[in-house]
Amino acid sequence: MTHDPLAAPAGPPAGLPDLHNLRDVGGLRTDDGGRTRHGVLYRSGTVAFLDAAQAEVLVGGDGLGVRCRVDLRGPREVAEETSAALRERERRAEHVEIHAADVAWDFTASHRSDWVAAHYARYLDASGDRIVTVARLLADPANRPLLAHCSAGKDRTGVTVAVLLRAVGVVADDLVADYARTAQAIAGLREQLTRLPAYGDRIAAVPQEALGSTPETMWAFLSTLDERHGGARAYLLGHGLDGSELSALTEALVEPA
Template sequence: MARHIPLEGSPNVRDLGGYATADGRTLVEGRLYRAGSLNALTDDDLAAVTALKLATVVDFRTPGEIQGAGADRLPDGLTATLLPIGGGDLDQYYNAAFDPEERARLLEGGRNAEALVGINRGFVSSATEREQFAEALRLIADAESLPMLFHCTAGKDRTGWLSAILLTALGVDRETVTADYMLSNEYFLPGGEELLAKLAGSGLDIDADLFRPLIEQRPAYLEAAFAEADERFGSFDGFLHKGLDLDDDTLDALRAALLD
């Protein structure tokens, strides 16, 4: 299961609790949330987030994303921990809408979907980005950091990969991990479709469908990250230990903090 928390200003907020692991345990609800950015929360949204009694919010957005969209709107006394991951910043692709040369370079000829595959492989191949994901996992392993919410802009790429790492490390099967990843199409994609419709009706000579691979989630994107982990580190376990430099004590602490 995945418990959706419907917020007007952040449609892709979900409790990661409720998933079952291979050894028969379950992720405890109310301890870990995945989300899109929180900068556009309404007053009612803020009240709902306050009710989660969060101890930590992790923001994967880059400084440019935060400057452009705004900092998170958070309950009093709570400040976001910034762990910027540049690979998931899609602004250059969205900005290409208004530059024919950039559209051709970045989006046409199948390069739109290739970009997302490359970004997800980069989450694994980049030592800098691995370090940020690893730091988020170490925070989650610290029981004093919970309940925690982690997010990027849409809540699907950077947030999706951290969720996939975490669920897999805890023993959730790949089919369930992929299903959780794909839920962004249910909660984030409708708003993206509205933006594509506005772009298509803008009168500009732009094929709005060029941007569809950027706003929707595809299994191939997640598969690319897992494949990169296997190719680079020999296995997912090798990725956890060598790629993310997580020791057994940290992984045991993750299980103790999140599983019942």
């Protein structure tokens, strides 16, 4: 039977209807025959719309029990678009902005997979130390389960999670499939983005495909990661992660065969 990583448990559990694009990255295969652990790393879109009950599901002991939320958004987004109820209840929140220096998204451009992957490569160029920071946070048991998120949970989150997963040996097929799962959440994400100050009316002019997460985009990004940086492990080590930290990250994320 063909392995289907999309069949792995994912998506918001009951009680989190406003946390779109949420999933546990557990259950993905690794090159050495292992699997990523469930309940260690979650990824999602914006946390702006969580009320008190939903915040409790996310961070409470009877819910997901998230101990650390890593916010990959820019300063304006963080200030204007974070749930007050979540701020009151969460244990730890870290702002680790992933950015592409001064290169902005061009919403008038055709959203071709190679163009998007090229923008993702700019995240690698400008935010290596920040991606290493996320790796270190995740390697620390005190921060797990950890939630990494941006606004849509696709671009900044997609790049960060892809680097971490590939660095611990997740097979490319499963990593690409996980990235592509955002397509299931596009309708809800688009509606939410229209209500966020940092996006507002701009999102109405963005073509539907601009929120897409095609497999071709992630394949192109992984090729760039390999060709320019020698792969995810070399990328993290080259930006300051040491060998013991990489081993700790692997232990945190991977259940051996």
